[in-house]
Amino acid sequence: MGSIWLDGRTAGYPNVATVLRNAGVNVQEYAGWQTRSRSSGGMNQFMGILAHHTASNTTPQNDLSYMVNGSPDAPVSNGLLDRDGVFWLIAGGASNHGGKGGGSDSRPPWDTSKGRMPVDASNSNTFGIECANNGVGQAYPEPQQNAYTKMCAALSSAYGLRMPSDLRSHWEWTDRKCDPTGPSRFCDGNRNGCNGACRWNMDIFRAEVASIMGGGPPPTPGRAKEDAVIIWQDIRYLNAFNMNGPTHMDGYLMGALQFLKAEGHHYAKGYHDQTLAGLCRLVFGITGANDQDVIAKAEAAGMLARNGNYDNDLAAINKSNAAGKGGLVW
Numbered sequence: 001m002g003s004i005w006l007d008g009r010t011a012g013y014p015n016v017a018t019v020l021r022n023a024g025v026n027v028q029e030y031a032g033w034q035t036r037s038r039s040s041g042g043m044n045q046f047m048g049i050l051a052h053h054t055a056s057n058t059t060p061q062n063d064l065s066y067m068v069n070g071s072p073d074a075p076v077s078n079g080l081l082d083r084d085g086v087f088w089l090i091a092g093g094a095s096n097h098g099g100k101g102g103g104s105d106s107r108p109p110w111d112t113s114k115g116r117m118p119v120d121a122s123n124s125n126t127f128g129i130e131c132a133n134n135g136v137g138q139a140y141p142e143p144q145q146n147a148y149t150k151m152c153a154a155l156s157s158a159y160g161l162r163m164p165s166d167l168r169s170h171w172e173w174t175d176r177k178c179d180p181t182g183p184s185r186f187c188d189g190n191r192n193g194c195n196g197a198c199r200w201n202m203d204i205f206r207a208e209v210a211s212i213m214g215g216g217p218p219p220t221p222g223r224a225k226e227d228a229v230i231i232w233q234d235i236r237y238l239n240a241f242n243m244n245g246p247t248h249m250d251g252y253l254m255g256a257l258q259f260l261k262a263e264g265h266h267y268a269k270g271y272h273d274q275t276l277a278g279l280c281r282l283v284f285g286i287t288g289a290n291d292q293d294v295i296a297k298a299e300a301a302g303m304l305a306r307n308g309n310y311d312n313d314l315a316a317i318n319k320s321n322a323a324g325k326g327g328l329v330w
């Protein structure tokens with residue numbers, strides 16, 4: 001039986017309703033949430049957050065009725081984020097939302113900052129958020145999107161999670177699922193979701209969460225997406241170069257970037273300090289108003305390698321990856 005409960009009874013794990021309210025999230029406490037869980041009891045470990053959509057188009061009351069009582073798998077997730085951005089907390093222990101995945105199908109294992117997620121065991125080790133949406137193309141209202149990243153940032157800060165390693169979508173966990181899907185600022189134009197709708201680009205989502213965790217002014221909607229798009233444009237740019245041969249880039253840099261891509265980590269080619277510092281703030285949550293200071297902090301933390309040769313870059317990135325930080329080269 002898992003021993004971690006989020007109602008404040010477990011040392012080191014503050015009351016989740018308080019955590020979210022302190023971050024400015026509108027929380028509704030569904031009666032009995034403090035002791036509600038799946039049959040295994042509390043969480044075994046708090047290793048990450050799993051993001052979902054409900055695949056329903058009804059009132060919060062109807063969704064909640066199903067999630068708490070109606071479903072044979074109740075409680076389904078730890079709570080419901082409704083279309084107004086209100087989070088309805090339903091379970092303080094482990095809940096049923098992830099199912100099998102994390103290496104038991106075509107999706108890769110999930111390596112969190114706390115270690116590799118046991119195969120098929122996200123229910124016992126993650127906080128599950130169901131976001132109200134029909135999942136076949138319905139747009140997510142702005143307040144709902146804002147609350148989603150805000151609460152993920154608050155949960156991460158309170159329970160020692162890191163971005164980008166400790167947050168995944170259901171579709172990243174298992175190839176059985178497509179959630180979250182639907183128009184939002186986390187879309188990149190793909191049509192890989194259910195019913196040909198946009199499947200969320202979780203790198204954009206995680207970048208916004210990291211940005212909120214990094215402090216400073218909250219990102220204006222669209223800003224985080226704009227920065228993340230720079231990363232993606234760089235990846236596409238580099239991929240295009242790779243197809244045609246790295247005619248305009250040093251071989252060592254290309255090698256390091258290819259290595260990072262193969263490892264599934266964030267990377268970017270920074271064209272100047274402003275871009276590079278912006279990416280360090282966004283991806284790693286490094287704070288500071290001065291670009292040079294931010295870059296220096298990233299280098300000191302082993303998150304950034306620059307102006308090196310291939311071996312030096314690779315060594316720095318390997319060290320950074322081993323620490324679960326990801327890496328940047330330029």
Ligand SMILES: [Zn+2]
Binds near residue numbers: 097177179
């Ligand atoms: Zn799901």
